Amino acid sequence: MREDAACWHVYLIECRDGSLYTGIAVDIGKRYRQHEAGTGARYTRAHPPLRLLGQRACADRSEASRLEYRIKRLTPAQKRAVCSQWGALAEQAARAADAVVGDCQAAQAGC
Numbered sequence: 001m002r003e004d005a006a007c008w009h010v011y012l013i014e015c016r017d018g019s020l021y022t023g024i025a026v027d028i029g030k031r032y033r034q035h036e037a038g039t040g041a042r043y044t045r046a047h048p049p050l051r052l053l054g055q056r057a058c059a060d061r062s063e064a065s066r067l068e069y070r071i072k073r074l075t076p077a078q079k080r081a082v083c084s085q086w087g088a089l090a091e092q093a094a095r096a097a098d099a100v101v102g103d104c105q106a107a108q109a110g111c
Contacts, residue, residue, distance in 0.1 A: 008064035010071065011055040012083055015047035020079050022071050024064040028055055054083030 006026040013021040013035060021043055025031035034040040035049045058064035071079060 008058045008061045009055050010058060010064050010067045012053040012071070012079055013044065013049045014051050014053045015044065016050045017047055019047050020053065020076055021047065021049070022068055022079070024058075024061070024068050028052070053080070054086045056086055 008024055008026055009028050010022065010024050011028050011031070013023070013032070015021060021035075021041065023031065023041060031040065032049065032052055035044040038045050038048075056067065058067060071082060074082065
């Protein structure tokens, strides 16, 4: 598989000192473990990660890089707001999926 064919993500990490780190990766779990181990970005070696604040899937590396650039230009408060928005969208999608499953189960019970 070509590197660009993989699903790229933009992610934000909250560091132990309260600062935020923005990056891109194909495998966010692996990349986060690298940050924790001190083998990730130089920034997270000096500012160890506390938690993954948010993530967003992108069509390709180019889109992820453009989004990363735009996010890095935001204030910390704006970055946190973006992550809250991403979380709210994920929760809405999960509720919608639960509703569909519930409707299907109700329909099956009526048969």
